[in-house]
Amino acid sequence: MTYSFLGGVRVIESSAFIAAPLAGLTLAQFGADVIRVDMIGGGIDYGRMPRMPQADGNGRSLYWTALNKGKRSIAINLRKPEGRELIQALATAPGPQAGVLLTNVAAPWLAHDVLAARRADLISCTIQGNADGSTAVDYTVNCATGYPAVTGGGSIDRPVNHVLPAWDIACAYQAAFAITAALNRRTATGSGAEIKLALSDVAFSMLSHLGVLAEAELLKQERPSIGNHLYGAFGRDFPTADGVRIMVAAISAGQWNALVQCCDIGDAISAAESRLGLDFRDEAQRFEGRDAIAGLVEPWFAVRTAAQAEAALTQHKVCWGRYSTVGELLERDPRIGAANPVFERMSTEGIGEYWSAGAAARVAGLDRTPTPPAPCLGAHTDVVLHELLGLDSGAIGRLHDAGIVATA
Numbered sequence: 001m002t003y004s005f006l007g008g009v010r011v012i013e014s015s016a017f018i019a020a021p022l023a024g025l026t027l028a029q030f031g032a033d034v035i036r037v038d039m040i041g042g043g044i045d046y047g048r049m050p051r052m053p054q055a056d057g058n059g060r061s062l063y064w065t066a067l068n069k070g071k072r073s074i075a076i077n078l079r080k081p082e083g084r085e086l087i088q089a090l091a092t093a094p095g096p097q098a099g100v101l102l103t104n105v106a107a108p109w110l111a112h113d114v115l116a117a118r119r120a121d122l123i124s125c126t127i128q129g130n131a132d133g134s135t136a137v138d139y140t141v142n143c144a145t146g147y148p149a150v151t152g153g154g155s156i157d158r159p160v161n162h163v164l165p166a167w168d169i170a171c172a173y174q175a176a177f178a179i180t181a182a183l184n185r186r187t188a189t190g191s192g193a194e195i196k197l198a199l200s201d202v203a204f205s206m207l208s209h210l211g212v213l214a215e216a217e218l219l220k221q222e223r224p225s226i227g228n229h230l231y232g233a234f235g236r237d238f239p240t241a242d243g244v245r246i247m248v249a250a251i252s253a254g255q256w257n258a259l260v261q262c263c264d265i266g267d268a269i270s271a272a273e274s275r276l277g278l279d280f281r282d283e284a285q286r287f288e289g290r291d292a293i294a295g296l297v298e299p300w301f302a303v304r305t306a307a308q309a310e311a312a313l314t315q316h317k318v319c320w321g322r323y324s325t326v327g328e329l330l331e332r333d334p335r336i337g338a339a340n341p342v343f344e345r346m347s348t349e350g351i352g353e354y355w356s357a358g359a360a361a362r363v364a365g366l367d368r369t370p371t372p373p374a375p376c377l378g379a380h381t382d383v384v385l386h387e388l389l390g391l392d393s394g395a396i397g398r399l400h401d402a403g404i405v406a407t408a
Contacts, residue, residue, distance in 0.1 A: 001344055001358030001368035002070060006031040009183060010098040010388075012091045013037065013071070014078075016045040018138070018165055019199065020104040020127045021067040022172035027102075027179065028070035029359040029371065034102075035384055036071045037087055039078055040406040042377055052351055060350035065374035069346070069356065074385075075378030075406040082404045084109045086385070092119035093388045099123060099192070100179060106133060112194040121192040123182045125175050131198040138165040141200045145207060146216075146223065154225030167203040174202055229290050233283035234259075236294050237323065244306035245323040248297070248313070251283060255319045262316035263300040272296065330355070341368060348373035376408035 009032040013024040021036070028034040038046060045064060052059035074090075077083040084107075091101045092115050099119045103110055104127040112124045129136025139161060142148060148159035175197050182193040207213045215221060228237045228247075234256065235249035250256040260266055269280060272292045278285040286293065301309055306322065313320045330336055336343055336355060346356035351373075358371045385391045385405070399405045 001341060002029045002031060002371050003359055003361070003363060003366055003368060004031040006180070006183075008097045009033065009100065010093075010095060011035070011100045011102050011179070012087070014087060014101070014103040014105050014110065015127075016043050016104065018067070018168035019171040019175065020102055021045075022169065023125070023127070023175035023179070024071060024102055025067055025069065026173060026176040026359075034071040035090070035380070036068055036073050037078075037090075038073065038075055038377055040075045040378070040403070046377065060348075062351065065348050065351055066356070068374040069348070070371045071374070072380035072384060073375040073377055073408075074381040075408075076381070077404050077406075080404060082399070082402070086389075086399075086404070088115060088118065090384070090388055091115055091124075092122060094119075097183070098388075100183070101125070102175065102179065103127070116192060116194075119192075121186055121190060123179060123186060123193045123195070125179050125182075125195040125197065127171060127175055128196060128198045130200045131196070136199055138168045138199065141167050141203045144200075145203055146212065150223050150225050152225070154222075167199055167206075170206060171197060171199050171202040226290075229294075230287075232287050234280075234286040234290055234293050236290070236297075238294075238298055238301040240301050240304055240306045240309050242305045246301065246306065246309060246313070247321045247323065249319045250286065251319075253281065254317075256280065256283075256286065258316045258318045259297070262312055262318050263297055265296045265300070268296050269293070344370060346371065346373050349376055378406045379408040381405050381407045 006027060009027070011024060011027055011032050011034045013020065013034055014037040015021050015024065024034045024036065046061060047058065048061050048063045050062045052062065076086055078087065088109065091110075092099060099122045101110065101115065101122065101124040103124070106126070106128070108114070112122065112126075115124065116122045129141070142162065143159065148161055149156045151162065152158040152160035175195075178195050178197065182195060186192060204213075212223060215223065223231070229235065230249055230251070233249070233251040235247065235251070237245045237247045239245050248259060250259045260269055272289065273280055276289050276292060278289045280286045280289060280293070304312070310320070310322065324333070334340070341362065342357055342360055343355050344358060345353055347353045356371065358368065382396050385396050385399070396405070
């Protein structure tokens with residue numbers, strides 16, 4: 001489901017992988033007309049796994065179609081000067097809310113100064129690996145953040161990579177926000193903007209925002225590896241009598257009191273505080289005494305089934321969550337499905353029908369409209385060339401004949 005906040009805004013997206021396409025998807029979900037540019041036959045991410053099964057092994061990519069729903073697609077031969085000229089013309093086409101380029105392609109012909117010579121108020125957002133222009137992806141940035149050492153037992157000799165591309169995701173939303181801010185500024189002043197956003201800058205700035213850099217510099221300490229314990233307060237997973245694992249978190253005073261009351265361990269907690277010389281009303285001291293607290297909470301879960309534990313946790317307003325596979329999440333969690341307006345049934349050519357998410361924000365009083373599925377590659381080539389550049393059918397036909405453009 002999408003909103004109309006950015007209705008009228010047009011973005012030309014020349015991209016691959018996650019950060020830039022996700023930024024484009026985010027803008028599309030808030031109403032922008034995002035036109036994705038790909039090579040004829042598809043770019044380097046067009047067939048990325050997972051893919052639908054097909055006899056020749058070339059089924060449609062669930063990854064590509066998920067990141068490109070709500071967009072229009074054009075297919076152009078970017079290796080030819082005529083194809084590059086078309087993209088330059090599209091990126092700088094007239095219109096008060098046009099002239100926006102989103103890319104992670106470090107191509108001279110997409111450079112801001114080249115395009116700004118054709119449209120002075122151009123807004124370009126270029127996503128980079130590193131700020132010096134060198135190549136990086138989420139995994140080659142994440143390895144430098146210290147987090148793989150924390151998840152790997154506290155040593156960089158045994159790193160464990162996180163499977164979630166967190167820096168790609170954060171970078172995507174930063175890019176979408178930066179473009180929106182630049183559009184707001186252009187409306188007020190008429191000025192364009194050249195935005196460069198490095199994946200490593202996003203990651204390392206987040207280390208700063210969360211106090212991790214300051215911890216290393218000022219306290220001379222590294223974040224400890226603590227298994228499934230929550231850092232800085234109390235939280236951990238516990239197995240139930242029927243083998244389900246449930247995560248509980250007690251960060252605020254209210255969450256802490258709810259957990260103690262639910263598990264009926266008030267007296268035992270007081271005794272543990274006296275024995276350890278700690279005051280568990282303070283979250284930092286709850287973290288210090290986490291093993292003692294866990295030892296009191298664990299038996300409560302051990303004699304209850306998941307259903308019994310979840311009912312009691314909910315009744316006492318404990319902050320909790322159940323561990324599940326994605327399949328189990330789809331099967332039993334009401335937060336995915338018809339009860340949640342964020343989700344809708346989508347039918348995509350070559351994929352089938354499935355649950356798909358729209359904009360995660362829920363805005364009171366504003367209608368959400370269905371998200372168009374990801375198009376087939378080049379589905380909008382002809383209409384975009386006619387609509388934005390005014391090319392007639394003869395001119396477009398000659399481009400097809402010369403192998404410059406293609407349609408689905």
